[in-house]
Amino acid sequence: MPSVPTGFQPFSAQEEASTCLEQLLEYEDRGLEELGDCCFVIPAGGLGERLGFSGVKFALTADLTSGCCVLAVYASYIKAFEALAQARRGKPCTLPLVIMASSDTETGIKELLERNNHFDLEPSQVSILLQEKVASLADSNATLAMEGPYQIATKPHGHGDVHFLLHSSGLVAKWQAEGRKWVLFFQDTNTLYLMTFLCTLGVSARHGLEVNFVAMPRCAKEAVGAITQLRHSDGRSIVVNVEYNQLEPLLKATGHPEGDVNGPDGLSPFPGNCNELLFSLPEYAAELQSSGGQLVEFINPKYADSSRTAFKSPTRLECMMQDYAKVLGPQARVSFTRYPLEFGYFPCKNDIATAARLASEGTPPHGAASSEAAVYHAFGTMLSLLGAKVAPAELRQWRGGPQLMGPAVVLWPDFAPCFAELRRKLGSSASSWNLAPGCSLEIQGQDIRIDALDLAGALKIRVVSGASLHIQGLRVQNKGHEFVALSEAEQSGEAPESLRIRGYRLVAHETKVIEVLEPGAFVLDLDGELKKV
Incomplete structure (x- = not known):
């Protein structure tokens, strides 16, 4: 029997800033205590062909304002988290990153890392695990699909393989021996994941969660998995992700004739799964010892016609990383942390024509334009919640469909790895920030303070480490x-x-650039003079 589970909602973007930030900052502070004991895992077995990009998805440009690729953003957050953990604990900190690649992506990911000096991560802290492919099936009789007379066609087995690989590689055992406590799993084209990570970590630590799904508001029947509590007739219950195409028939079969419907707030009561999961490492390691990281498999064929025998294209058995929660016993503490949509799931996975079609149907397009706009909007929302005046987004019409686009704000992770750090750097000056419509703001640097800012145009600030x-x-x-x-x-x-x-493209007509490229303390006074002090 499905029902809506009870989870945690640290803040709402609709609340008064003073109200919503208090609990958020408390959770972030608790998360900061645990930050030095974290590990990060990203399944990245797929190419970007589905969205019209020939390279690995890590190489996608996250936003045109910074020009930074997706993997660079993730690495920058990890470096920023290391600095925070080191400052908190007073000793050096290295946070491991694991990437699960496939034969399609392994070479491209390695080349991307080597070409960019591992994005300033230590090569030894980055591990790449190779996912094998499985045989493809041609029809409902499970006839093997062939690529030639003597070669079986193969496809990836799904991102659920990451658990088996972490176990069989010995990495989980190694982490446990090192005293690490948390593992974050996330995917490869949504750079908003790590904005709220410290808060998610604080929720898990404070409430002793074994599995914490990161969730967002979701409209009924939206093509996003739903966090659901499933209760057996004997009273046992589990909290799991139920795929959107399974939720509707499940609800109708259990006494909910209308299926998944919106409530008075215009949203489904079932939170949407962002494909970001935080596991407690000790319990995870114990479960892997028992299960070997094997998950329940499923098959999802696309049929050629109503006879439901022939497939449009070969299919295969696969598994999903979020289905790990289904192998846990009823005693496991599994819950979710729900964030406002501004910090939700905005992957870049659909080509421009598909994005336009989905947008016309009122469905999130999950294309490159919507993914980029979400980055700007999330950073603008962070500033707004802290008291800055940020111009509202305006509707733009692109080939990928209509898109709300506000000021193009990019706050690099070394400047704003979390709300607490951004508030500390803004202090009481946030109310003296004014970002006009169409403006562009990029800030990179760990130690920057701005007392007042009135921006109508483009501004880029870069301060090197040690300055x-x-x-x-x-x-x-x-x-x-x-x-x-x-x-x-x-x-x-x-x-x-x-x-x-x-x-679309970005035309940089004029940009005010402020750079500090040498160590030391600098001041930009009210007359616009940059001086070393």
């Missing part, structure tokens, strides 16, 4: 940046793939 910058007040008015739709020729091939999947 500090205090901006006493700054007013910027220039021609700024402009997002411009691609021409037919550009969309047809003249523009690079990273732009064609968006349908």
Whole structure:
């Protein structure tokens, strides 16, 4: 019998900032105590062909303002978390990163890491595990699909293989021997995951959660998995992810004739799964010793016709990493942490034509444009919650469908790895920040303080490690940046793939750049003079 589980909601973007931030910051502080004992795992076995990108998805440009790729963003957060943990504990900290690759992505991921000096991570802290493929099936009789007379066609087995590989590689046992306590699993094209990680970690630590699903608001029948409590007739219950195409028939078969419906707030009562999971390592290690990391498999064929015998294309057995919760006993503490939609699930996985079709149907497009807009909106929301005045988003029409786009704000992880750090750096000055419509703001650097900012245009601030910058007040008015739709020729091939999947390019008309490239303390005074103090 399905029902809505009880979880945790640290804050709501609709609450008063003073109300919503108090609990959030308490959870972040608790998470900071645990940060040095964390491990990070990313399944990344798929290429970007589905969205019209020929490389590995880690190489996708997360946003045009910074030009940073997805893996660089993830690595920057890990470096920022290491700095926070080191400051808290007073000793060096290295946080391991594991990437599960496939034969399709292994070479591309390794080349991306080597070409970029591992994005400043130590090569020894990054492990790549190789996922094997399984035989493909051609029809309902489980006839093996063939690529040639003597070669069986194969496909990936799903991201659930990550548990088996972590166990068989010995990494989980190694982490446990090192005294590590937490493992975060997330996927490869949503750079919002780590914005709220410290809070999620604090929720798990405070409430003793064995599995913590990160969730977001979800509309009824939306094509996103739902966090659901399933109760057996004997009273046993578990909290698991139920895929959207399974939730509807399950509800109808158990006394809910209308299935999944929206409540008075316009949302389904079942939270949406963001495919981000935080596990407690001791219990996880014990379960892997018992199960070997094997999960329940399923098959999801696409039938060619109503006879339901022939497949449109070969299918295979697969498993999902979130189904780990289904192998746990009823005593396991499994719950979820729900964040506002502004910090939800905005992956880049659909090509521009599919994104346009989904948008026209009122469904989240999950394309490159919506993924990029979500980055800007999330950072703008962080600033707004702390008291800054940020212009509202405006509707833009792209080839991938209509998209709300506000000020293009990118706060690098070394500047804002969490709400607490951003609040500390803004202090009481947040109310003196004003970001005008169409403006662009990029801030990179660990030790930056800005007393007042009035931005109508484009501003980029970069401060190297070992340097500090205090901006006493700054007013910027220039021609700024402009997002411009691609021409037919550009969309047809003249523009690079990273732009064609968006349908637009960024034109930097004019940018105010403030850089501190040497160690030391610097001040930008009210007259605009940069001085070393």
